[in-house]
Amino acid sequence: MEWSEEIIAQLKDLWAEGLSTAEIGRRLSITKNAVVGKAHRLGLPPRPSPIRRNGSKPKAAADKAEQPTLIPPTPEAPVSRATAPAPSVAPATQPVAATTAPTPVAAPSPAPATATEAGTVDDKTARKEKAAPITRASAKPKTLLRSISDPEPQKRRGPSCCWPIGDPGTPGFHFCGATPIPGKPYCEEHAQIAYVRLRDRRDSVA
């Protein structure tokens, strides 16, 4: 796997957007493991994980007998207690990023009755499609990104596919812009990637 700067940039972006590792993996046509692994190596901020590994290591780690690592008795007791401190600390402008809604299912398509295509396919499979959690236009207040001609495409003209092309923050970045499928934020091409069947998403992309 060649982690080009661009790929890495996309990974970072998607990661920052709160997409699941699997989601990111699908989009980059790689496995979630690759995503997670790379993310860690890149030192990307970990996201809420349900698990905490530590109890046991059936693997070779088993012999990793924990050394009685003398841990200094945390000599620090600076806490003036109470939450009073933090005097001139940041004005609490901490945006906390979009960590809130990883999978908001922002699908603007309210009616699952998209018989158009769903009807034919297996009911379950069809409805199994999950809306890409990508927030419409990964337009993060990246300052420099602002310079893009129009931050709100679908505002003035017809809707356009907002699939990100390139790395947000770099000159070449842009959104797909193609005509989206009615009721969806992406064009047909990207909708296929964005909306994945839960059943056989394993090898979707390709």
Add this chain to the structure above:
DNA sequence: CCCTGATTCGC
């Protein structure tokens, strides 16, 4: 069972 992310470890 499905999902999820984290860590380990052979490559």
Add this chain to the structure above:
DNA sequence: GCGAATCAGG
């Protein structure tokens, strides 16, 4: 450095 295998919680 990479990522499959594995682990582990929801």
